Amino acid sequence: MIAVLNTSCHCVWAEAIGGPPWSLLPIANRPLVDYWLEMCSDLKLDLVQVMLGEDAKQVEDYIGDGKRWNLRIEYAFARTGEAPCDYLCSIRTRWSDGLLYFGYPFFIRRRQAFRIEGLNGLRPTCYRIDHDPVFIFARGKDEADALLLGEAGSHSGLESVHAQPWIIKDIHSYYDLNMKMVAGEFTRYTTAGFSSGDRSSVGYNVHTPPSSHLQAPILIADDCRFGPMTTVGPNAVVANHVIVDSNSELIDCLVLSDTYIGRNLDIHGKIVAGNRVISPDDGTVIEIDDSWLVARNRPQMRAEDIVRCTILWFVALAVVLIQLIPFWVIYPLVRISRIARFERLTFHDPRTGYIRLPILCKRRNVRSPLFSAFKALSLDRFPLLVLVVRGRLFLCGQPPMRHPEDDEMIKQLPEYYPGVFCYQDYNKESDRLVDSLWYAHIRSLYEDLKILAKSLLSRFLRGGR
Amino acid sequence: MIDCTKQDGIGVVRVGGAMTAATVDSFREQLADWQEREPEVKNFVVDLESVDFMDSAGLGTLIAALKRISERGGDMKIACLQKKPRMVFEITRAHKVFEIYNSTEDAVRAFA
Numbered sequence: 001m002i003a004v005l006n007t008s009c010h011c012v013w014a015e016a017i018g019g020p021p022w023s024l025l026p027i028a029n030r031p032l033v034d035y036w037l038e039m040c041s042d043l044k045l046d047l048v049q050v051m052l053g054e055d056a057k058q059v060e061d062y063i064g065d066g067k068r069w070n071l072r073i074e075y076a077f078a079r080t081g082e083a084p085c086d087y088l089c090s091i092r093t094r095w096s097d098g099l100l101y102f103g104y105p106f107f108i109r110r111r112q113a114f115r116i117e118g119l120n121g122l123r124p125t126c127y128r129i130d131h132d133p134v135f136i137f138a139r140g141k142d143e144a145d146a147l148l149l150g151e152a153g154s155h156s157g158l159e160s161v162h163a164q165p166w167i168i169k170d171i172h173s174y175y176d177l178n179m180k181m182v183a184g185e186f187t188r189y190t191t192a193g194f195s196s197g198d199r200s201s202v203g204y205n206v207h208t209p210p211s212s213h214l215q216a217p218i219l220i221a222d223d224c225r226f227g228p229m230t231t232v233g234p235n236a237v238v239a240n241h242v243i244v245d246s247n248s249e250l251i252d253c254l255v256l257s258d259t260y261i262g263r264n265l266d267i268h269g270k271i272v273a274g275n276r277v278i279s280p281d282d283g284t285v286i287e288i289d290d291s292w293l294v295a296r297n298r299p300q301m302r303a304e305d306i307v308r309c310t311i312l313w314f315v316a317l318a319v320v321l322i323q324l325i326p327f328w329v330i331y332p333l334v335r336i337s338r339i340a341r342f343e344r345l346t347f348h349d350p351r352t353g354y355i356r357l358p359i360l361c362k363r364r365n366v367r368s369p370l371f372s373a374f375k376a377l378s379l380d381r382f383p384l385l386v387l388v389v390r391g392r393l394f395l396c397g398q399p400p401m402r403h404p405e406d407d408e409m410i411k412q413l414p415e416y417y418p419g420v421f422c423y424q425d426y427n428k429e430s431d432r433l434v435d436s437l438w439y440a441h442i443r444s445l446y447e448d449l450k451i452l453a454k455s456l457l458s459r460f461l462r463g464g465r
Numbered sequence: 466m467i468d469c470t471k472q473d474g475i476g477v478v479r480v481g482g483a484m485t486a487a488t489v490d491s492f493r494e495q496l497a498d499w500q501e502r503e504p505e506v507k508n509f510v511v512d513l514e515s516v517d518f519m520d521s522a523g524l525g526t527l528i529a530a531l532k533r534i535s536e537r538g539g540d541m542k543i544a545c546l547q548k549k550p551r552m553v554f555e556i557t558r559a560h561k562v563f564e565i566y567n568s569t570e571d572a573v574r575a576f577a
Contacts, residue, residue: 262521264557264558265556265557265558266555266556266557266558267556268555268556270552270555270556277552277553277556279548279552282548284548284549284552286518286549286552286553288520288553289485289520290485290486290520290521290522292520292521293520293521293553293556293557294556
């Protein structure tokens with residue numbers, strides 16, 4: 001028996017979500033095609049042919065060689081204008097031992113009584129949408145021929161093995177399916193490594209500070225971060241690489257991968273995909289171009305970052321040149337008065353692991369106008385600015401993390417940009433971790449210049465305090 | 466950006482276009498000008514029928530306006546909120562701060 005997974009069909013409703021192709025859209029945090037491949041594996045099929053369309057690369061990257069499912073994968077590109085039936089007929093010789101076909105977003109929803117062994121008793125079955133087949137199961141050539149020609153096959157084949165055919169024909173049925181899964185059905189599909197005692201499932205590397213309020217049933221995937229006092233669940237599916245800021249509530253919702261959810265938001269009965277908020281009831285989509293609300297998490301490094309760093313390198317050079325003479329005049333006086341001196345302390349470094357940075361340490365607890373002036377002019381940052389010019393630090397960014405004191409914090413930062421100036425320079429109340437995550441998300445030339453200007457001004461006005 | 470009229474002693478503010486960081490300054494200034502010209506008007510209805518998008522700056526401006534009007538002993542209601550701005554109101558919980566009506570007439574009547 002051969003399986004043909006057709007990922008090339010056009011699916012209008014999935015376009016509203018943006019991002020991944022419909023075959024990779026998550027259902028309870030697993031791509032749809034993963035369920036298809038799992039069924040192929042359950043049926044002990046050997047060969048699976050994947051038909052690729054416009055989003056071929058993403059699909060191919062995900063499925064790869066199929067070894068994860070113990071399957072052999074062949075790829076074929078769908079021809080423009082060729083109907084699925086025509087394609088299947090053109091490879092008739094290949095399915096002499098039977099055919100399993102998936103096309104269009106089709107999900108086999110398992111009922112409570114479903115058993116994998118039951119698939120062995122599945123009768124020839126065909127489900128169609130607008131005359132095109134979306135699911136075919138036939139054990140022999142004749143059966144498959146009959147189904148493709150439109151001859152009567154079983155239309156309740158899946159029902160007889162305690163499964164329900166679920167054609168995801170619009171955004172509402174997609175949302176509805178996810179909510180059904182998170183409400184408890186996902187336990188029928190769980191694979192090793194998931195715990196479902198209280199109908200909740202939490203992936204790896206999920207950071208949940210003590211005040212977060214997680215209420216089952218929920219599904220939370222890897223690398224999620226919740227700020228304090230965040231309420232998640234019931235009935236929330238939160239996918240990979242999602243950051244949820246403080247005091248937000250996620251209830252009856254589906255949050256797709258790489259999404260940032262801002263502070264104090266109430267995501268209730270919505271699908272959030274990056275910067276898109278979608279109402280599953282009527283399919284209304286809004287793209288929010290406002291990173292304080294919802295946004296797509298920033299990728300690791302982009303061309304914009306390179307431009308930003310280049311411009312800021314020149315800004316750093318200018319600041320170094322301005323500070324050069326004041327530093328060489330005032331610092332010797334500070335050293336002679338034995339009030340403070342630079343000491344090399346170990347910090348984390350994104351490239352080399354560790355770096356020893358010169359940090360001004362006060363030696364005597366006395367008030368000194370000289371020391372105040374030194375700090376007010378931010379001359380204590382001069383050696384660090386020189387390191388920026390040498391390409392070892394960023395001008396603005398996250399606060400450099402100490403080693404070993406901040407080892408735990410550095411593990412929670414997917415992106416680490418140690419900067420000479422950071423939010424803490426002008427906001428002493430700031431939470432280092434939250435601000436670091438926020439910076440990684442919002443970083444831009446404007447943000448860096450804002451941090452620089454506010455830090456220099458704030459330090460000057462505080463007069464070194 | 467805005468068109469202010471008086472209806473039964475209530476200030477009706479009709480807003481056009483998107484309410485974003487780029488447009489809120491104009492909204493704020495025009496509303497403040499009109500409030501200065503009509504100091505006896507305490508209560509306001511903001512008609513958002515023509516507003517197709519709103520961001521956090523737009524919301525912040527509406528909340529600031531509500532605060533300012535409340536300080537003067539008045540109230541502000543929202544009318545004709547469209548689908549997309551309504552979703553922003555929902556996710557930011559702003560719909561719990563404002564009284565929202567389907568039409569300007571309903572909002573004006575609510576002051577009676």
